[in-house]
Amino acid sequence: MDQFSYRDGQLFAEQVAVADIARDFGTPAYVYSRAAFENHYRAYDEALAGRPHLVCYAVKANSNLAVLNVLARLGAGFDIVSVGELERVLRAGGDPSRIVFSGVGKQPHEMRRALEVGVRCFNVESDAELDRLNAVAGDLGVKAPVSLRVNPDVDAGTHPYISTGLKENKFGIDITDAPRVYARAAAMPHLDVQGVDCHIGSQLTTVEPFLDALDRVLALVDALAEDGITIRHLDMGGGLGVTYDQEQPPSPGDYIRAMLGRIGDRELELVLEPGRSIAANAGIMLTRVEFLKCTEHRNFAIIDGAMNDMIRPALYSAWQAIIPVQPRTDVAEQSWDLVGPVCETGDFLGKDRRLALAPGDLLAVRSAGAYGFVMSSNYNSRNRPPELMVDGDRVYVVRERETLEDQLRHEHCLPDE
Numbered sequence: 001m002d003q004f005s006y007r008d009g010q011l012f013a014e015q016v017a018v019a020d021i022a023r024d025f026g027t028p029a030y031v032y033s034r035a036a037f038e039n040h041y042r043a044y045d046e047a048l049a050g051r052p053h054l055v056c057y058a059v060k061a062n063s064n065l066a067v068l069n070v071l072a073r074l075g076a077g078f079d080i081v082s083v084g085e086l087e088r089v090l091r092a093g094g095d096p097s098r099i100v101f102s103g104v105g106k107q108p109h110e111m112r113r114a115l116e117v118g119v120r121c122f123n124v125e126s127d128a129e130l131d132r133l134n135a136v137a138g139d140l141g142v143k144a145p146v147s148l149r150v151n152p153d154v155d156a157g158t159h160p161y162i163s164t165g166l167k168e169n170k171f172g173i174d175i176t177d178a179p180r181v182y183a184r185a186a187a188m189p190h191l192d193v194q195g196v197d198c199h200i201g202s203q204l205t206t207v208e209p210f211l212d213a214l215d216r217v218l219a220l221v222d223a224l225a226e227d228g229i230t231i232r233h234l235d236m237g238g239g240l241g242v243t244y245d246q247e248q249p250p251s252p253g254d255y256i257r258a259m260l261g262r263i264g265d266r267e268l269e270l271v272l273e274p275g276r277s278i279a280a281n282a283g284i285m286l287t288r289v290e291f292l293k294c295t296e297h298r299n300f301a302i303i304d305g306a307m308n309d310m311i312r313p314a315l316y317s318a319w320q321a322i323i324p325v326q327p328r329t330d331v332a333e334q335s336w337d338l339v340g341p342v343c344e345t346g347d348f349l350g351k352d353r354r355l356a357l358a359p360g361d362l363l364a365v366r367s368a369g370a371y372g373f374v375m376s377s378n379y380n381s382r383n384r385p386p387e388l389m390v391d392g393d394r395v396y397v398v399r400e401r402e403t404l405e406d407q408l409r410h411e412h413c414l415p416d417e
């Protein structure tokens with residue numbers, strides 16, 4: 001069920017009129033739905049009920065403490081890529097034994113902290129990282145639980161910037177080289193080989209690339225068993241896409257059932273790292289029209305949200321739906337480019353959108369819960385927007401709007417001569 005829908009001619013977030021949120025908290029602003037986060041997480045957890053599994057929400061998609069806390073309360077695991085994400089999960093009440101640590105460039109201090117708190121597993125991406133982890137674990141006198149992230153060389157059929165499972169990508173260990181690296185890992189005194197991991201890309205809208213990758217990974221698991229290396233868990237990463245426009249990705253249930261069919265009766269715990277499919281459609285970004293500027297060539301609606309607030313359109317030419325909060329019928333629909341105040345031609349949130357607009361109108365950029373606020377910046381010295389979470393008929397400020405003082409706090413002029 002969509003938690004952002006029209007009622008009585010205006011957009012609601014759960015039980016709250018979005019226009020009231022704009023009145024009370026200003027724009028631009030990110031608005032999340034607690035129920036949407038919960039429903040999206042449960043779709044994974046329920047499809048895996050009855051067999052060993054761990055759904056590790058990919059923190060990078062939206063790392064707000066309230067989001068992590070809502071998911072932690074449901075018993076979620078977490079996929080992290082930095083010690084910063086680790087500390088966020090811990091502060092939000094996440095269970096360290098349900099955390100997997102991914103990422104190509106883990107620092108020794110990050111490994112140490114993760115070992116101290118007892119994360120579930122490190123997803124290791126290179127020989128050199130194995131050596132580093134073995135040394136750090138040795139210093140602490142512990143054994144580090146390890147999975148190798150393999151690169152299965154499959155085409156995820158997604159945007160090149162968010163495809164990660166091809167040979168030419170920086171991620172993972174070439175699957176053909178994996179048996180050698182597993183043998184090395186198994187011989188290291190401070191490592192405990194537990195699993196295999198792969199993540200082939202993001203915003204995948206069909207199951208075939210996942211199944212191609214899975215077939216290759218299962219062949220590896222079977223070959224390792226013959227070499228005496230037992231793999232206990234299989235982490236298939238994240239990557240399931242969402243509907244931004246007309247895409248029709250499989251539901252988490254269909255995607256999971258397809259994978260379980262291939263896994264068959266192998267005794268493997270299934271670990272998943274969904275980010276976008278839990279967070280994207282649990283949020284909108286609210287923005288207001290400042291000016292309408294029509295030229296001979298284009299119609300620009302200049303809005304108060306910009307590329308610094310949401311960079312996906314500028315970075316990937318990503319398309320996200322932009323809808324009126326209070327649709328109007330007193331002016332004609334026209335084609336508008338929705339552009340922000342930042343001094344870049346690439347500062348747009350949408351182009352050629354058919355909308356009936358007047359200055360002061362509120363717009364909602366949909367599917368903004370993932371890779372939205374987390375990728376925001378202070379470019380042009382703009383304060384980042386607040387994050388608000390709706391829960392039923394209540395709205396909570398889960399991150400305050402930044403102030404100029406927040407931005408300047410860490411900067412210093414040179415001392416006087």
Ligand SMILES: Cc1ncc(COP(=O)(O)O)c(C=O)c1O
Binds near residue numbers: 103238273
């Ligand atoms: C290792 C890893 N796991 C999980 C994710 C989450 O992916 P998504 O948001 O597409 O589910 C990513 C990002 O693509 C990733 O790099």
Ligand SMILES: N[C@@H](CCCC[NH3+])C(=O)O
Binds near residue numbers: 162202370
């Ligand atoms: N940030 C990207 C996805 C990257 C996925 C992270 N591995 C997006 O907005 O689509």
